[in-house]
Amino acid sequence: MNNQPEVWLRGPLDNMPALTQPVAHALLQAREEVNAFMTDWPDEKLWDKVYSMASVGFHLQHMTGVLDRLFTYARGEKLSTEQLAYLQAEGKPTTIVYTTSALVGNFNRQVDKALQELSQIDPKILTDFRAVGRTELPSTVIGLYVHAAEHTMRHLGQLLVTANVVNPPLQS
Numbered sequence: 698m699n700n701q702p703e704v705w706l707r708g709p710l711d712n713m714p715a716l717t718q719p720v721a722h723a724l725l726q727a728r729e730e731v732n733a734f735m736t737d738w739p740d741e742k743l744w745d746k747v748y749s750m751a752s753v754g755f756h757l758q759h760m761t762g763v764l765d766r767l768f769t770y771a772r773g774e775k776l777s778t779e780q781l782a783y784l785q786a787e788g789k790p791t792t793i794v795y796t797t798s799a800l801v802g803n804f805n806r807q808v809d810k811a812l813q814e815l816s817q818i819d820p821k822i823l824t825d826f827r828a829v830g831r832t833e834l835p836s837t838v839i840g841l842y843v844h845a846a847e848h849t850m851r852h853l854g855q856l857l858v859t860a861n862v863v864n865p866p867l868q869s
Contacts, residue, residue: 727808734856734860757797771842822838
């Protein structure tokens with residue numbers, strides 16, 4: 698991919714509170730890997746499934762949607778009608794023609810938005826209560842941020858495995 702160490706080993710990020718650095722590092726790492734791996738990915742294979750597992754297209758949509766939803770909860774807000782509709786549409790090819798570059802671009806913009814929010818957070822509120830979902834399950838601001846990072850990385854791993862099975866790299 699590149700000759701640099703992983704993002705978390707490159708030092709602190711400028712203008713990022715110390716306690717949110719690990720979340721930012723994970724999101725930047727995920728973005729680097731998505732962008733490197735999905736270059737030249739064939740659009741016609743976005744929705745291919747292996748053994749009924751989620752498609753590459755689903756993982757790209759889901760990582761974007763999860764970041765949006767979890768950061769919404771971290772702000773103390775409820776999900777909008779648009780966010781709920783996006784959640785319902787994840788992984789379902791629709792009349793909208795999705796391309797790899799469009800899905801990767803959406804993910805990149807969501808990571809940028811998340812990084813902006815992380816950089817502006819007041820560290821004093823990181824342990825504040827936040828309600829999650831319709832049943833308002835208990836969490837905290839930092840809990841939501843950490844879950845956003847680990848959930849993104851979990852789906853990145855699933856995306857990479859699925860992509861390699863659906864479209865194996867050429868052997869040299």
